[in-house]
Amino acid sequence: MRYLPLTDPDRQAMLSVVGASSIDDLFVDVPEAARLSGPIAGLPMHASEMAVERHMSALAARNTVAGQVPFFLGCGAYRHHVPASVDHIIQRGEFLTAYTPYQPEIAQGTLQVMFEFQTQVARLLGTDVANASMYDGSTACWEAIGMARRITKRAKAILSPGLHRHYVSVAKTMAKYTGDALDTAAPTLDDDFGIDSLIAKIDGETSCVVVQYPDILGRIADLSALAEACHANKALLVAVVTEPVALGAIRSPGEMDADIVVGEGQSLGVGLQFGGPYVGLFGCKDKYVRQMPGRLCGETVDAEGKRGFVLTLSTREQHIRREKATSNICTSSVLCALAMSAHMTLLGEAGLRRLADLNHLGAASAADRLAEVPGVELVNTSFFNEFTLKLAKEARPVVRALADRGILAGVSLGRLYPGEGALANGLVVAVTETTTEDDVEALAQALAEELA
Amino acid sequence: MSINPAGWRPERPETAANAAPATVTGNRALMLEEPLIFEVGSTLTTGVDLAEPPAGKPRLGTLERTTAIGLPGLSEPEAMRHYTRLSRQNYAIDLGLFPLGSCTMKHNPRLNEKIARLPGFADVHPLQPVDTVQGALGVIQELAVWLITLTGMHGVAMSPKAGAHGELCGILAIKAALEAKGEGHRKVILVPESAHGTNPATAAFAGYTVENIPATDAGRVDSAALIARLGPDVAAVMITNPNTCGLFERDMKTISDAVHAVGAFVYCDGANFNAIVGKVRPGDLGIDAMHINLHKTFSTPHGGGGPGSGPVVLSEALSPFGPLPFVAKHADGHFALVEEETAGDDHPQSFGRMVAFHGQMGMFTRALTYILSHGADGLKQVAEDAVLNANYILRSLEGTLSAPFAASGPCMHEALFSDDGFPEGFSTLDVAKGLIDEGFHPMTVYFPLVVHGAMLVEPTETESKAGIDQFVAALRSVAERAKTGDISLKTAPHFAPRSRLDETQAARKPVLVWKDAALAQAAE
Numbered sequence: 001m002r003y004l005p006l007t008d009p010d011r012q013a014m015l016s017v018v019g020a021s022s023i024d025d026l027f028v029d030v031p032e033a034a035r036l037s038g039p040i041a042g043l044p045m046h047a048s049e050m051a052v053e054r055h056m057s058a059l060a061a062r063n064t065v066a067g068q069v070p071f072f073l074g075c076g077a078y079r080h081h082v083p084a085s086v087d088h089i090i091q092r093g094e095f096l097t098a099y100t101p102y103q104p105e106i107a108q109g110t111l112q113v114m115f116e117f118q119t120q121v122a123r124l125l126g127t128d129v130a131n132a133s134m135y136d137g138s139t140a141c142w143e144a145i146g147m148a149r150r151i152t153k154r155a156k157a158i159l160s161p162g163l164h165r166h167y168v169s170v171a172k173t174m175a176k177y178t179g180d181a182l183d184t185a186a187p188t189l190d191d192d193f194g195i196d197s198l199i200a201k202i203d204g205e206t207s208c209v210v211v212q213y214p215d216i217l218g219r220i221a222d223l224s225a226l227a228e229a230c231h232a233n234k235a236l237l238v239a240v241v242t243e244p245v246a247l248g249a250i251r252s253p254g255e256m257d258a259d260i261v262v263g264e265g266q267s268l269g270v271g272l273q274f275g276g277p278y279v280g281l282f283g284c285k286d287k288y289v290r291q292m293p294g295r296l297c298g299e300t301v302d303a304e305g306k307r308g309f310v311l312t313l314s315t316r317e318q319h320i321r322r323e324k325a326t327s328n329i330c331t332s333s334v335l336c337a338l339a340m341s342a343h344m345t346l347l348g349e350a351g352l353r354r355l356a357d358l359n360h361l362g363a364a365s366a367a368d369r370l371a372e373v374p375g376v377e378l379v380n381t382s383f384f385n386e387f388t389l390k391l392a393k394e395a396r397p398v399v400r401a402l403a404d405r406g407i408l409a410g411v412s413l414g415r416l417y418p419g420e421g422a423l424a425n426g427l428v429v430a431v432t433e434t435t436t437e438d439d440v441e442a443l444a445q446a447l448a449e450e451l452a
Numbered sequence: 453m454s455i456n457p458a459g460w461r462p463e464r465p466e467t468a469a470n471a472a473p474a475t476v477t478g479n480r481a482l483m484l485e486e487p488l489i490f491e492v493g494s495t496l497t498t499g500v501d502l503a504e505p506p507a508g509k510p511r512l513g514t515l516e517r518t519t520a521i522g523l524p525g526l527s528e529p530e531a532m533r534h535y536t537r538l539s540r541q542n543y544a545i546d547l548g549l550f551p552l553g554s555c556t557m558k559h560n561p562r563l564n565e566k567i568a569r570l571p572g573f574a575d576v577h578p579l580q581p582v583d584t585v586q587g588a589l590g591v592i593q594e595l596a597v598w599l600i601t602l603t604g605m606h607g608v609a610m611s612p613k614a615g616a617h618g619e620l621c622g623i624l625a626i627k628a629a630l631e632a633k634g635e636g637h638r639k640v641i642l643v644p645e646s647a648h649g650t651n652p653a654t655a656a657f658a659g660y661t662v663e664n665i666p667a668t669d670a671g672r673v674d675s676a677a678l679i680a681r682l683g684p685d686v687a688a689v690m691i692t693n694p695n696t697c698g699l700f701e702r703d704m705k706t707i708s709d710a711v712h713a714v715g716a717f718v719y720c721d722g723a724n725f726n727a728i729v730g731k732v733r734p735g736d737l738g739i740d741a742m743h744i745n746l747h748k749t750f751s752t753p754h755g756g757g758g759p760g761s762g763p764v765v766l767s768e769a770l771s772p773f774g775p776l777p778f779v780a781k782h783a784d785g786h787f788a789l790v791e792e793e794t795a796g797d798d799h800p801q802s803f804g805r806m807v808a809f810h811g812q813m814g815m816f817t818r819a820l821t822y823i824l825s826h827g828a829d830g831l832k833q834v835a836e837d838a839v840l841n842a843n844y845i846l847r848s849l850e851g852t853l854s855a856p857f858a859a860s861g862p863c864m865h866e867a868l869f870s871d872d873g874f875p876e877g878f879s880t881l882d883v884a885k886g887l888i889d890e891g892f893h894p895m896t897v898y899f900p901l902v903v904h905g906a907m908l909v910e911p912t913e914t915e916s917k918a919g920i921d922q923f924v925a926a927l928r929s930v931a932e933r934a935k936t937g938d939i940s941l942k943t944a945p946h947f948a949p950r951s952r953l954d955e956t957q958a959a960r961k962p963v964l965v966w967k968d969a970a971l972a973q974a975a976e
Contacts, residue, residue: 001830003559003751005916006837014844014917018862023836026843026862027731029700034736039828043601046827049563056821059594060572062587064580073577076808083500085528087569093546094539097560099893100757104955105948106888109542110756113535116489119965123522129964135613135759138808166808169792173775173804177624177658220515250515264808274588275578275809276613277759289962295757299966300958303943303951312958318616318653319899323662328653331614335755342535345489348525351498353517357505364511382513403581411579418793433502 074430126254493524553908708738
């Protein structure tokens with residue numbers, strides 16, 4: 001067993017130091033009836049590296065790889081090119097196999113990365129501060145609702161119909177246990193982001209309005225009036241960004257006066273990975289920082305006066321406050337945050353803006369081409385790299401039929417909103433810098449045939 | 453320079469003239485200072501070559517960004533150096549032993565990394581049609597079978613993103629089960645004092661009142677006190693087994709039976725499952741829900757603090773209430789993904805969705821790879837070697853450090869010591885910082901709270917006898933120095949990239965983002 005260094009003579013020598021005659025003497029506190037003797041029935045014995053690789057490769061081969069087919073899925077997870085150096089950086093053992101930096105003198109590498117990440121994220125989201133990452137966008141969104149409850153002492157949150165269906169589901173699950181009242185509705189298949197109807201719902205009981213930007217159908221809108229209406233009622237505006245590359249081209253939610261901005265950072269540096277691990281982004285205004293969940297890294301000095309970094313404001317956290325903690329979150333996504341931070345460093349402002357342009361103009365061109373297909377109508381007039389098509393048929397079987405032809409066409413709204421007949425013909429299509437003109441042409445032609 | 457007259461052993465330089473000079477750069481040979489990207493990068497620099505955007509008119513309405521973001525860029529060589537230099541200021545399991553009690557840090561096999569990066573796993577979208585992701589669903593299902601079998605439980609929820617998220621999952625399942633029985637009025641969760649801080653935080657987060665249960669002098673939960681407190685208002689007991697004193701809770705089955713008898717449930721914090729994997733099935737001890745930290749038991753990397761993954765195994769009573777989505781295997785071998793739309797028939801009592809998508813796939817592939825490498829025989833050996841290593845440390849240091857529960861029986865995978873016997877002014881923290889100078893990451897300190905100045909040491913099964921002997925020698929030496937009042941310990945570490953950092957200042961006046969010095973001055 002290559003991962004276990006002890007030899008049998010080692011074990012014997014150690015047992016004699018311990019004063020035990022056999023290993024089972026060390027398990028005496030386990031009641032006899034609950035002890036297992038011998039390997040558990042029905043499970044295979046250990047296997048060689050080659051055998052394990054063969055088994056896992058066979059499983060991997062049963063999946064259709066996004067990069068090998070025309071591919072247009074988004075809705076909260078996006079396929080972008082990740083520079084080779086990003087993966088090299090996160091595989092350095094000193095990052096990959098390090099522990100949470102509770103001993104800062106020998107964890108400055110991770111801590112400086114966290115500090116740089118916090119600054120990059122705050123600037124991208126347009127907030128004063130950001131934490132050092134959360135599990136993912138959907139759980140960060142829930143934590144933001146909880147934070148708004150703590151700040152406003154109100155428990156009624158209005159969720160925009162354009163908020164990702166899964167994010168709504170997560171919030172609903174948690175609300176059942178915390179007592180928050182959630183105002184939710186399914187989106188409509190049109191070009192209305194819904195700012196006015198959200199404003200109309202705000203009242204003196206509202207803790208926050210949660211709005212996704214761009215939203216689940218790819219729509220974008222100015223959030224300034226919504227922020228103003230929230231603040232007039234002493235409620236908070238929570239903005240959710242699932243495609244951070246968009247912020248290279250469009251104004252940030254913080255710039256439009258959102259109080260809390262959360263997001264999914266997977267787009268930058270972290271691959272699709274069938275849904276996880278991803279990286280939750282969480283930023284807010286300065287005045288709310290002590291109510292913010294998650295880890296924070298702060299700058300300080302050491303005994304010799306040199307600049308250094310430490311985890312800070314831990315009095316909000318579970319290991320100190322136990323049942324009075326701000327949140328029970330105890331893990332972040334530091335390695336994924338490193339990937340995102342390194343990708344942002346490689347891009348820089350100039351690179352991110354160019355990447356955003358590539359995505360947006362590519363999507364605009366694809367939207368025009370697809371809208372030419374008979375039986376296809378483009379729903380949004382403005383969007384970033386993702387837009388919605390209204391098909392002449394139900395979208396879900398069309399997506400399945402296109403998958404059989406080797407094209408992963410997008411996300412049918414029927415998959416996300418199974419009970420909503422009015423959305424059944426909606427197909428959300430994402431275009432990134434990895435999408436080629438040939439991919440778009442293949443989709444257009446296949447769609448034309450399926451819809452004919 | 454003349455040859456050292458005393459022989460080949462160099463003497464410490466005595467005079468200032470002989471002292472090592474300060475360097476202009478602040479660097480010391482291979483130990484390189486590294487500025488922040490904001491101090492060296494430029495918004496004009498980029499380390500990626502991107503194609504020319506296609507011609508066309510923007511469709512951004514009035515939202516086009518007009519202001520600068522303020523993101524500095526580095527060229528590729530500059531970026532590689534930046535991160536490589538930073539990495540060298542980190543301790544890591546690839547450099548040496550991490551003796552961290554309650555936070556198992558073991559070898560991370562690179563085969564796991566290779567497998568997780570196969571495009572068939574890494575480059576697959578969570579919303580692809582299920583026919584195109586049968587292998588990914590297969591991984592989830594295969595890992596689920598291992599977890600259920602190893603724990604002797606009935607079902608497993610794979611989606612929780614970390615251990616604490618798994619705790620929440622277990623508590624939500626318990627709450628849903630109680631409500632289904634018309635027992636939603638139960639509002640109390642009992643948590644032993646020795647539990648991880650996430651346990652009470654989770655219970656409170658889910659709307660429960662937390663009541664503490666004391667530990668006995670022998671380091672185990674006071675089962676008499678616990679059983680006496682049970683009643684119709686108790687929803688659940690959250691217990692850690694093996695516990696945070698490193699001991700197996702002998703009365704676990706008795707406690708479980710008593711909890712079930714009053715209609716409540718048992719949640720087990722499974723962070724320490726690596727001590728008993730293949731030796732004991734938690735299901736046989738009457739546990740209803742337990743999370744498994746995949747990095748602790750199954751070697752997915754800790755990554756400087758995450759990502760984690762915390763699948764939760766569930767008893768038959770709780771399984772119907774587990775979260776969505778989950779993977780079901782049909783008789784023909786086809787895997788289905790049970791989501792909101794199909795759950796109505798198959799899983800009507802689910803408490804709902806905990807997270808977008810399906811959980812930490814990248815961690816599942818790594819954990820399954822590790823499990824298959826070990827097999828049923830190897831996993832049993834994992835527990836045995838982890839426990840043997842911990843007891844070897846306990847007995848090797850018992851004469852040097854106070855070991856308050858050494859008489860309570862063998863420890864499991866971790867050994868607990870205290871600062872009892874240190875002179876005035878010397879603390880556990882000084883020993884921890886002294887260990888840094890010896891080239892080791894300190895053990896877990898000041899946890900659990902049940903002993904004063906706790907030092908909780910967990911070697912794990914991937915440490916060799918020689919490596920442990922070296923660690924024992926180092927810890928013994930540092931502890932002896934503390935006991936003799938060696939003042940140099942008070943300023944340790946001396947050889948780390950930074951000396952002791954001022955954590956008070958950081959908390960009092962938090963600086964959480966970088967601000968250009970000129971800008972910061974203008975703002976004041």
